[in-house]
Amino acid sequence: AFLFAATLLSAQEWHFNNTAAGWTTPYRATHTLSPDGIVINVTGPNFRFMIETCNFEPKDTEYMAITYTANKFPANSGGQLFFGTKAVRQLNEAAKFYVRLLADGEEHTTYIPLNVGKAGDLWKNAERITCLRLDPINQFPGVLTVRSIRLINAKEYAAAKQKQYADLGVPFSIPVTLPKEGATVSKPRRYDEYAPHY
Numbered sequence: 001a002f003l004f005a006a007t008l009l010s011a012q013e014w015h016f017n018n019t020a021a022g023w024t025t026p027y028r029a030t031h032t033l034s035p036d037g038i039v040i041n042v043t044g045p046n047f048r049f050m051i052e053t054c055n056f057e058p059k060d061t062e063y064m065a066i067t068y069t070a071n072k073f074p075a076n077s078g079g080q081l082f083f084g085t086k087a088v089r090q091l092n093e094a095a096k097f098y099v100r101l102l103a104d105g106e107e108h109t110t111y112i113p114l115n116v117g118k119a120g121d122l123w124k125n126a127e128r129i130t131c132l133r134l135d136p137i138n139q140f141p142g143v144l145t146v147r148s149i150r151l152i153n154a155k156e157y158a159a160a161k162q163k164q165y166a167d168l169g170v171p172f173s174i175p176v177t178l179p180k181e182g183a184t185v186s187k188p189r190r191y192d193e194y195a196p197h198y
Contacts, residue, residue, distance in 0.1 A: 012056055012061055012150065012151035012152075013148070013149070013150045013151070014051075014148060014149045014150075015147070015148045016033070016037045016038040016146055016147060016148060016149075017035050017036070017037065017147075018033050018034065018035055019033060019038075020033060020038055021038075021051075022051050022053050022054075023038065023049060023050060023051045024049075024050060024051070024052075025040055025047065025048065025049055026048055026050070027044075027046075027047055027048040028042065028043050028044030028045065028046065028047040028048070028140070029041060029042045029043060029044075029047040029048070029049070030043065034145070036145060036147060037067075037068070037069075037145045037146050037147035037148075038145070038146050039143060039144075039145045040143065040144045040145070040146065041141070041143055042073075042137055042140045042141055042142050042143070042144060043140065043141055044140055044141075045138065045139070045140050046079075046135050046138065047135065047137065047140065048133055048134070048135055049133070049134040049135075049136065049144075049146070050131065050132060050133035050134065051131065051132050051133075052130075052131045054129060054130060054131065054132060055128055055129075055130055056128065056129055056151075057127070057128060057129075058114070058123050058124060058126050058128075058129050059124075060153040061114060061123075061151035061152065061153065062113065062114055062115045062152070062153050062154045062157065063111045063112060063113055063114060063151070063152050063153075063154070063156075063157045064081065064097075064111070064112040064114060064149065064150070064151055064152075065109050065110075065111050065148075065149070065150045065151075065152055065157075065160065066099075066109065066110050066112070066134075066136075066146065066148075066149050067107065067108070067109045067146070067147040067148045067149075068101065068107070068108060068109075068110070068136075068144060068145060068146045068147060069105065069106065069107050069108070069144075069145045069147075070101050070102065070103035070104075070105075070137070070142065070143070070144050070145075071103065071105050071142060071143045071144075071145075072103070072141065072142040072143055073101075073103035073137055073139050073140075073142035073144075074103060074139050075102065075103055075104060076100075076101075076102065076103070077101045077102075077103050077136075077137050077138060077139055078098060078099055078100050078101060078136075078137075078138060079098075079099045079101070079134065079135045079136035079137050079138055080096050080097065080098060080099060080134075080135045080136075081096065081097045081098075081099055081112055081132070081133070081134055081135075081136075082095055082096050082131075082132075082133040082134075082135070083095050083119075083123065083129055083131060083132050083133070084129070084130050084131030084132075085122070085126035085127065085128060085129060085130060086126065086127045086128040086130055087126065087127065088122075089130055089131060091131065091133055094118055094119065094122060095119055095122050095123075096119055097112050097113070097114065097116075097119055097120075098112075099112055099134065099135075099136050101136060101137065101144075103137075103142065107147070109160070109164075111157060111160075111161075114151075
């Protein structure tokens with residue numbers, strides 16, 4: 001557990017230890033605060049968890065990392081992340097990313113890539129991000145505890161995934177040795193090259 005109760009460490013990082021950090025649950029959910037995170041009781045479909053008071057440049061924010069625990073939902077759940085910009089504050093379908101969640105009662109961190117598709121283009125070309133809204137569970141009822149939300153760059157993402165795989169004893173990447181320049185490489189044989197022909 002966190003030993004301090006900072007509500008917002010930077011414009012791109014929120015920790016929910018005994019604080020909502022500016023986020024609200026205005027639609028089909030209620031929340032309570034705890035040292036382990038904001039505990040959201042989802043009472044209806046497509047609930048919302050949002051912050052309308054952010055104002056940051058999306059530069060070098062290529063992933064959103066959400067550390068959470070989900071209970072009483074189907075095992076594989078999901079939802080969406082919407083965002084508003086200084087130019088287009090209204091949230092719409094073009095500015096939406098998919099969110100994948102595991103509802104097994106264990107703590108997980110899910111990483112949402114913010115640099116893919118049309119939404120990724122809108123994100124990286126925005127002057128400022130002014131609103132974030134998570135609709136993270138399509139099913140209900142259930143309980144979602146969010147410990148932190150962080151916006152990170154690709155280097156931080158790679159380091160986090162490498163640590164995650166190392167903790168599991170699995171290599172994050174496998175080195176590949178390519179043939180030296182000028183080396184002869186055997187030609188792959190067609191499956192019927194040596195088959196009898198009639």
